[in-house]
Amino acid sequence: MTENYILEIKDLKKKFGSFAALKGINLKVNRGEIIGLLGPNGAGKTTTIKIITGLLKADSGEINIFGENIISGLPTWIKEKIGVVFEESNLYYRLSAYDNLLFFARINGINKTKVEELLKEYKLYDVRKKAVKNFSKGMKKRLMICRSLLAEPEILILDEATGGLDPISAEIIRQKISKLKAEGKTVLLSTHYLEEADRLCDRVAFINQGSLIALDKPSVFKQNLKQDFIELKFAYDNYSLNKADLKKELSVLLKKGEEYKVEKDSFYLKIFIEEEVFNRLNKIAAQYKLLELKKREGDLQEVFKQINS
Template sequence: MSIIQVNNLEKTFGSERALAGITFNVERGQIFGLLGPSGSGKTTTIKVMTGELKPSDGDVNVNNFNYKQFRKNDYVSSLGILSDKSSLYERLTVKDNLELFRKLYNAPKGSVERVLKDVGLESEIDKPVSKLSKGMKQRILLCKAVIHRPAILFLDEPTSALDPTTTEKIHDMLEELRDEGTTILLTTHNMDEATRLCDNVAFLYQGVIQDSGAPAELRHRYKRNEVHITYTDGTVKTVDRTEENRSLLDNVLFNEEAVDVRTDFPTLGEVFKKVTGKELV
């Protein structure tokens, strides 16, 4: 049963059409990625599903709530949200910030210490937020979003501009949440992130879903039947993987001058470019 159902969703702002009738479903307990460049409609989609915007047309259902019910307390309390508007109280300590939200969502005592341990910041519990680095603040914002163990977590570019170590910690935490049953919808420019985390993705470009599927499935769908051979002098030769080239390819495996041999298996970013004709930046 899909926990998120989006059918022919349209959103216009005056004469500008931000979403042109998109449709997708997300199964319970999955990580689903909306992938696209800035201005493609990713953030608008999340704002509709979190009740910040109303659809211009179409239908949206999340966790058995219709979009007309998205402002109800029961719906809001089932969500966790991390967006560019998420913020912390700079003068308060990490503990005081998170305790406010623990009490607001009626999460159990001990939840603050648990989420801080998940992101490796338990030693910073008594530090004022103003003294934290950008990466630390991002991890605290994630703690704030998940302290009540939401049924659904919406993440808008959760690791943008973070260092690799911080990103790795956040990835670990998201995978743990998914394994515990939380459904996660995220937007990202990071194709390595999407490949690692997402069970399914949708390519959103100019307000239209251009293609969708599991990352590995999409990469296989758009691969070419070619072999790329790199030689010691730096030259690269591309050979079609056909029966007539079988002898040549067999010999390459024992050719000491061939230092790298690989099939054409595109990255998710390369697939996006093939589908849309645009880089994912």
């Protein structure tokens, strides 16, 4: 593998029973980069993260972290360099915030001054003696991030760090993620929000139904959303049912000058797309088989059409 990549995922596949949750994910993450996994519910983001962190075993594929192939298990020296925050809490609710961190610090031989530093940094010091069961969602999430940072990991993996939080808690967490990048950490985060990915990430991997369907800088995505057509390729198994439903959903999004066409067993949508529309499509992608999302360079005919519409 190339040395610059701190994490490299090759053709990762995972089935649950007969259901293919990951259909061959490829991704290379540079040291010091923030990569966003963007995608609707059930896309495969958490499964990818669980495999990277050793909680799940892939059926096939390869993962290299710090140059080490880890598909058959994570050695302790690598585990220590990765901090993880999952959607579900891994805190002891009856213990105070302070005791939660102290417990994990002691297990890992970490000094309690680090615990205090983190509590202060994440604005939890004043409530450190409160039981976690009385914390708000945002406070719990901040404490989970503190826990993941105790061992000063080089890579931080955040699964839905801001999902379901009030705007202020979400904002505090976003600011902290930016700060972690400035400190040189590599961050992999999953999110449903394009806006969040745009603000935080160097690159965004758009995942749908177990496949990585687009990978680019968020600025390119956003720019494309405003200025170019994007071509979406859907597939439908049950022609009569899915096509009618999908057409109905998509026709609500279409504006003047935009069009869709059906070709063989695929469905193409050429749409002058804006962010709200993208977010809506993100939801539609969860229900239907979105196979590909790609930028189409506006050719002369398209430019002409846009001018005329």
